[in-house]
Amino acid sequence: xxxxxxxxxxxxxxxxxxxxxxxxxxxxxxxxxxxxxxxxxxxxxxxxxxxxxxxxxxxxxxxxxxxxxxxx
Numbered sequence: 001x002x003x004x005x006x007x008x009x010x011x012x013x014x015x016x017x018x019x020x021x022x023x024x025x026x027x028x029x030x031x032x033x034x035x036x037x038x039x040x041x042x043x044x045x046x047x048x049x050x051x052x053x054x055x056x057x058x059x060x061x062x063x064x065x066x067x068x069x070x071x072x
Contacts, residue, residue: 040063043064
């Protein structure tokens with residue numbers, strides 16, 4: 001996992017100061033996650049979304065497809 005924490009330094013705070021900017025980013029590698037459990041087993045889809053995927057192309061686009069080389 002990649003974590004990026006960035007603080008922007010500036011002059012000391014004053015009475016009407018709005019604070020400092022903080023950025024934190026988390027990335028997870030999908031190709032590694034799919035080796036543990038495929039998207040057919042673990043996904044963030046509602047039952048309605050799965051029902052709307054009424055063609056093979058739509059199922060593939062949302063990650064519901066037969067396991068391939070990157071699926072473990």
